[in-house]
């Protein structure tokens with residue numbers, strides 16, 4: 077079975093074609109600058125990379141991607157018919173979508189309705205679906221939601237202590253994000269622990285440009301650090317993470333800015349970038365810190381300390397944890413970040429093996445805890461697209477059975 081995975085943004089559309097018989101990637105790429113000047117489409121396959129002229133809109137982007145995939149000289153499939161289904165990433169499923177869902181017109185409308193909660197993402201996700209429906213009307217499409225894995229959180233974890241009437245009326249609550257990644261790594265963890273995922277307890281740390289920490293009990297999310305939006309939680313590349321809401325009012329009045337402007341600032345100008353003044357990129361900030369830049373060091377300290385605090389609180393929530401898992405660009409690649417986050421946690425049963433941590437092999441599942449660590453520590457590379465493709469296969473199989 078071949079599955080096309082689509083991740084549509086407002087001016088980009090990432091795609092991956094996977095062979096699900098072997099769970100391997102056939103080709104992938106990105107349509108960048110859709111509708112802007114000089115749009116381009118990249119196409120990686122068989123160790124090569126080509127670049128093509130891009131598209132004016134999402135529908136044209138999908139058409140061009142399909143043409144590239146079936147091209148008689150450079151293509152990887154002979155015809156569209158080889159694509160069995162399409163899986164679409166959706167950022168916000170809100171209170172409506174608790175699992176991956178077969179797409180029809182009503183589902184697309186509901187995804188659009190949820191745009192208030194994810195104005196940059198949901199409209200673009202829906203646009204990608206409409207474009208695919210137009211170009212390939214007979215191929216089943218599935219929506220996979222970043223929030224769905226967190227639908228199992230209990231009320232006490234997802235509620236904010238605001239007036240109950242406002243929670244009911246406006247559905248203001250914690251929804252979380254990165255759910256597909258947390259779900260993938262806990263399944264991988266179950267595999268390496270040789271346990272049923274339904275009996276696995278873990279704290280999973282997805283640390284990249286955006287970051288979230290999740291407490292997983294019996295294979296289900298019971299708490300997560302991101303909130304109504306991805307602004308809440310740990311310190312990130314450009315996001316502040318947790319902040320006293322009064323700071324917003326303070327900045328509005330002192331900088332003479334609107335709430336929207338301050339929220340934009342908290343999302344795009346803070347975090348590692350804002351504190352260091354160097355970069356939102358962890359590697360760049362680390363380089364600057366090693367070179368003696370004090371603000372860069374402070375930014376890294378803030379990030380590591382905020383992750384440590386979430387891990388600590390989730391160890392308390394779980395009261396019994398098989399493992400702490402690191403994933404995402406920083407979690408998978410930065411031994412320095414992992415060491416800094418986990419230092420001085422021995423009394424909680426968390427002991428890192430520094431040698432294993434430093435000598436880990438990139439792109440592989442690695443156990444990096446010391447033998448005397450009560451809680452195991454793993455690096456598990458995430459694969460959100462594979463998780464999405466697995467969901468798509470499941471749903472399409474059910475569809476075929478019911479026919």
Ligand code: AMP
Pocket residue numbers: 283284285286313356357358359360404405406409410
């Ligand atoms: P992501 O959003 O998951 O792609 O992660 C992006 C972050 O991962 C950036 O801050 C990068 O600096 C960081 N990152 C990627 N590769 C490495 C690496 N080899 N060492 C340290 N950080 C890395």
